[in-house]
Structures are given as structure tokens and as C-alpha cells.
Amino acid sequence: MPVFKRPFSFLRRNVQNASGVPAAPSSALQPPTATPQQPKTLAQLEQEMAAEAQVLQPRPMRHSPRKLGRTFNKIKWTIILLGVPAGIVWFVNLPYPMIRRPVARSAPILLLPSYISMDNHYRQAIASTEQAEQLINNATSPADLDLGEQKLGQAKDSLDALPIGFLNDFPEYRYWWYDWRFSRSQFDDARRQVGQLEAKVFQERNAQAALFDAEQALNAAKQQYQQATTQVDKDLAIAAWQSALDQLVEIPSQTLAGATAQQKLVAYERDFQALVGLLAGNEQVNRMIQGARHFAGRASQAGQNPPHTVDEWQQVANLWQEAIDRLETIREDDSGYAVVQPILAEYKQNLGIIQLRQRAEYDSVQAFQEAQNQVVRLQSTAGSDDISYEVSQLQGVVYTLERVQNGTTVYLESQSLLLFAQNKLSQMQPQ
Incomplete structure (x- = not known):
């Protein structure tokens, strides 16, 4: 039996050596008797939970400096590869002819953003x-005028954004990738139309202001008449009332405010007749005032939108004179004489202004015709050796054209001829 036990003892030694733990006796393999454990307190549980959370907390990843460098280089080269072409395209599309013209001849496709922008504008x-x-020509309320003025500003901004110098050099762009044709005549028509609409808006604004002032004056005169206690105060209030009615008549009828004033004028005159009645019962005086106001309104409308010719100014003056003549028929002993005098003074002042403008038109036309005759005589002597004579003749043309006054029918033509004469004179005179 000792012989058979030896191999098993050898195996037990190997197991002990491999595990590093001596084999326990058989008694040691039996489980120990279970002893009751003490329950953990709340503080101990919280400490264990905090420790487990700290263990489970993710730790920041450490990036390799070499990887960060490669990422930065990729971003840098991407920006360079995208930014350089974009910068070149931006530069060649700058609104300067010295840049765009060479590019348009050699590489027009680079100007595609400019073509698209010009087309959109x-x-x-x-x-x-x-x-x-x-909106402006068919306005039915001031709101239409406001919106029309806003659209007009947008149109003007779009026209200002067009590079006219560049478009004059290259009015057509016909490539396989883009087709564009620019019409200078249409552009000039649009410019002219915008200018006309701006003038009409300005006229409409003035008419609106005149309507507002006339209504304010009329209401003030009406209140003044109702509060008047003496006959003198009533006469002054009636005169102010009549003047406010005349202001309504003078508003241009082709404007929105003028059409509104014509509609309101009927009601205002009815209120005037109902409250004031015939001036001191004198029906003839009232008819004269009404007739004078009619001629004054016609004269005011005929004098709108100058300049006018001498004959046209004469027609306006005749209308004012007719209104004055009707008021001057009212005698000093008539009851409405005091009411008529402020109106008569205003009409005479307007007639004087018309006569001054008529005289300015006549003198300007005469001066322009004289300058034209001087130019004809100067052209007949062109090529002569007498430079001093030509210089003196040109100076005479300049002096004559400077007599042409602004606001006349020949002013624009005279300015063109004056500019030509001054340039010619500066070329002939020694430097």
C-alpha cells in the first residue's frame, strides 16, 4: 500500500505548488458556520454609492498631438483651397471697369455673379x-402714394446698382452658359420714367399739404366767424373764409388732393352760404365774388407746371385780370366791400408775378435767339487767322447766353450752348 500512495502524494504536492496555497485538510473544506452580519448604516451606503459613481465616471480621452496636427492641417488646406478661388471671383467682380473689362475679354465666365446680379437688378x-x-397715376388714397413712393425708391436703387460704364462696353452677353442683352434705350426710358414719377409724387405731396392748410384755414375762419361779436370781426372772418375757399380752388385738379378738394368745395361753399348768407343781402356782390373765384381757379391751374411760352403766360394773366375786374366792380359803398379787398389784393399780387415771369420768358427767348445768330456769324468766319476776333465773338455769345433766366422754355438749350461756347473759348485762349 505505501507504493500505491506515493504517486497520489506527488500529485497533491504539484497541486499545492501550482496554486501556492497548501491543501486544506478535509475539515477546512467544510463551510464555516454562518454568522449574522451587522446592517449598514445610511452613511455607509452613501459612501459606497459615491465610490461606485466615481469609479464609473468616464475619463476624458487623451488625443494624440500628432492626430490634432493632422486635423488642423486638413482644415487649413480646405479653407485655402476654397477661399482662394472664392477670393479671386470676388475680386474680378468688383464694380470697377479697369478690373472687369480685361476679365470680360479673356475669362467672362468669372463674371457670372456680376451678370446674374445685373440681370436681377x-x-x-x-x-x-x-x-x-x-400706384401713383391711379392713386385713390394717400396710402397708394406712400406705397408707390416706396416702389419708386426700390426701382431707383436697382437702376443705381447697374454699372452703366461696363454695360456700355458689353451690352450683350451670349455664351453657352448665359444669355444677356442690355438695352440702353430701355434703361434711359426707365430713368426718365422714374424722374417723371418722382416729380409727380412731389407735386402730389405739395397738393396734399395745400389741401391740409386750406382746410385748417377754413375751419379756423368758420370758428372765428361764429365767435365774432362785432361787424368788423365778422368781416375779417368772412375774408379769411373766402381766402380759404380760393386756396381749395387753386389746388391742381389733376392731383389726388385736387380731386378731393373739388369734391369738398361744393359742401364748403354750401356751408358758407348757409352760415354767412349773402353778403349783407347783396346778391350782386356775391355773384361777383363767385365769378372772380372761378376765373382765379382757372388762372391758377393754367399757371401750373412751368415753364410756359409768352403767349401762355399772357393767357394766365388775362384770367387773373378778369378775376380782378369782377372784384373791382364792387363799389366802396357796398356792404361787401371790406370782404372783397383782401381777395383783390391777393389776385393783384398773383397777376404781378405772372407778368414778371412773362417778361423773363420774353427776354430769355430774345437773348437765346441773339446768341444763335452770333453763333451762325461765327461759323461763317471759321478758319480765319484772326483768333482774337473769334475769341471776342465767343465771349459775346457767352455774355448773351448768361442773360437767359432759369425757369424759361429756352433755359436748357441755352445751357448746352453756353457749355459748348465756354469749352471752345477755353481751348482758344492761351494757357
């Missing part, structure tokens, strides 16, 4: 101008 200008024209 041109189309927007045409569309905004048409909308503004409809």
Missing part, C-alpha cells in the same frame, strides 16, 4: 417702376 427695376406707375 434690371428686372427688379422694370418691375418696381411699373408697380410705382400704377
